[in-house]
Amino acid sequence: MNSTLVQVPHASEIVVKTEIRVKDNANFDFPSQSSAFRTIPQAKSSRHRLDGVHAWLPYYAGFSSDFVSSILNRLSLDASSIVFDPFAGCGTTNVVCKSLSVPSIGLELNPVAYVAANAKLAWDLDRSEIVQELKKLNPTKLEARNWIQAQDQRGPSEAFDYLFSAGHEILQSHGSIRCFLLAIAVETLRKLSVGGESTNPTWPKLEPKSAKAKTAYRVFSKIVSERVTQIEKHRANASCRAEVLYADAVGFDPDFKADAVLTSPPYLNRLDYVMNFALENSYLLKLGFPVAMSIDELRGKMIGTVKIGDVPSTSSEWGGTSKEVLEGIKIHPSRAAETYYLKTVLQYFDRLHKCICMVGRSLKNDGVCLMVVRSSYFKDMEVPLALIVEEMAANAGFKEISLVREDGSGSTTSH
Secondary structure: OOHHHHHOOOOOEEEEEEOOOOOOOOOOOOOOOHHHHOOOOOOEOOHHHOOHHHHOOOOOOOEOHHHHHHHHHHOOOOOOOOEEEOOOOOOHHHHHHHHOOOOEEEEEOOHHHHHHHHHHOOOOOOHHHHHHHHHHOOHHHHHHHHOOOOHHHOOOOHHHHHHHHHHHHHOOOOOHHHHHHHHHHHHHHHHOEEEEOOOOOOOOEEEEOOOOHHHHHHHHHHHHHHHHHHHHOOHHHOOOOEEEEEOOHHHOOOOOOEEEEEEOOOOOOOOOOOHHHHHHHHHHHHHOOOOOOOHHHHHHHOOOOOOOOOOOOOOHHHOHHHHHHHHHHHOOOOOOHHHHHHHHHHHHHHHHHHHHHHHHHHEEEEEEEEEEEOOEEEOOEEEOHHHHHHHHHHHOOOOEEEEEEEOOOOOEEEO
């Protein structure tokens, strides 16, 4: 790593919170900022407790809005601050920041999450403008303009064909209304699909049901009405800057300096974030928005992917713990430990390290990074991600690293 990456974040600090299950009223003895972080609500969100804009396409691994609010309030951030989330998911950090009038920037590589995040932030939309756009999507009018006619372009149902044509029409719009309507098209597609059994809870098997275009339009219109009502409640904070960029955190070059970073990097080989919304991502990629590529290409770009690409060499900048983990996997007697799993972990460590260095470059000299991480396992061997992040951050030049961990008994430790 060159000197710039090492020197810029020297005066920053990183607080690495391990294990997502942190109980309310837990006492945290951080070396600094201790008074600010006495109580932190549980980070992990529950889909059953989500409401308002937070309930729009909830992300499987997202953290709770209460957790974000607690952190932001304790950091005493205001309208002159910037919060950065390089793994924005469906935008919880950005939505909470906007509601508190704190400017924020997020990054997201998963198309469906990127669309949903920006839809949740479209608080400046006018109901009359949306009504006009909705009229353009009426199947009768849409059919006269750009209904799919070629047999080889036909989808699995008339409703899917309609939504695909509607998607092309939506792409002609500009600004926040585009992501807002695309998110509703995606949600309509999901509602008009049926799921089969799957052994992986993050990889649902959804297939579009047989439905008419007018049915899809009716469902679409109903969701539009509900969503407009929800965003109108946030009109007072519409002017606060909040944006989620379509970008890969690994290669991102920040042109800003953030006061705080609040994020949770993807898990290691535990969740397939693209396949969690496989049907919806296929729909967006077929539209070429926000990027034109195949599902397999997209999966290969994700941090924590199970797909093997160019395997990097190990680096001393990753620290000693990662080296021990890699050596343990290499000699593990299980099938494909060295030929497959070792390569995926190498990819993960390499990309995670690059992201930590990027986070350092994005922070002001007195900035703070709070990162929610959780250990993974290879067979019976723990991959202690918190310790690995700690060592990577230290080698990247972070001034101070604090760890808070809840063990199985519910007690907390810090060091």
